Every structure is written in structure tokens, then in C-alpha cells.
Amino acid sequence: MMDLFFQALNLMFIGMGFVFAFLALLVVLTSLMSKIIMHYQPPVVATAPKLSSVQQANAPAQDSDPQLKAAISAAIKQHRARRRS
Template structure:
């Protein structure tokens, strides 16, 4: 009697786990296919590059941006006051 119940339990466990594994494999496959379809038919637009003069000016002299200087100064001031 006990062996039959254990056999049924193992059989039920294997069917259940097999069903979950098959479902998850199909889910991964469907997600991969949908991702490739979206990438193929709806590509993301290329990001716009910043204006060359402004980027070059900021790269050459970061102090040229007064807002950046103010943010850095405030951060340093706050850091020193916490000590």
C-alpha cells in the first residue's frame, strides 16, 4: 500500500515539474522571438549627438559651465559641513 502511494506521488511530482519546465521553456522562446521581432521592425532611433562646439568647449574647460561649477561647489560645501 505504501509503495503505491509513493509511486503515485513521484509520478505526480514528475508530471508537475515537467509541465513547469516545458512552460518556462516556451515562455523563454516566445520572449526571445518577440524581442527579435520588435528589434527588427521597430528599431530604436539613433541618439542625437550634442553640438560639437559645446561638447568640445566643455571638454576643454569644464569651468566654462557656471551651472556645473555651482553644483560641484554645493556638493563640496555640503560634504564639508557633514564632518
């Protein structure tokens, strides 16, 4: 019976060792691949899309709606009050 237990422990450690080795290899290869790609392809700088004059006119102005601001403030106060109780 003890021999079977040691055999099970041995199999468990071998299996966990293979999983650990595979994951470590995966991390190393992914990092290496990332460095190679960054060497040949510099990072792209993301820019915000330009809005046309029609889109700018239709876009809601930030902080200009007092009702929206009041509704958000009330919702935050109600949420905080519920969490305290």
C-alpha cells in the same frame, strides 16, 4: 504505501515537467517576439535633453563645491571605518 509514494513522485515530476516546459516556451516566445519587434522597429537612440540658458545658469557646476566634496569624502571614510570594525 509504496504505490502511493511512487504515485506522488510521478505527479511531482509531471508537474515540474509542465512548469519547466512552460517557462522554456515563455523564454523562446519572448525572444522571438523581441527579434520580430527589433526587425520592424529599430532601436531608438536616447539623447540628453537640451537645457535652456536659464536652466544652465541654475544648474550646479560639478566638482566646484569643495564643501560638498569634503562632506562626501568624510562620509565615505566613516562608512568604511564602521565596516572594518
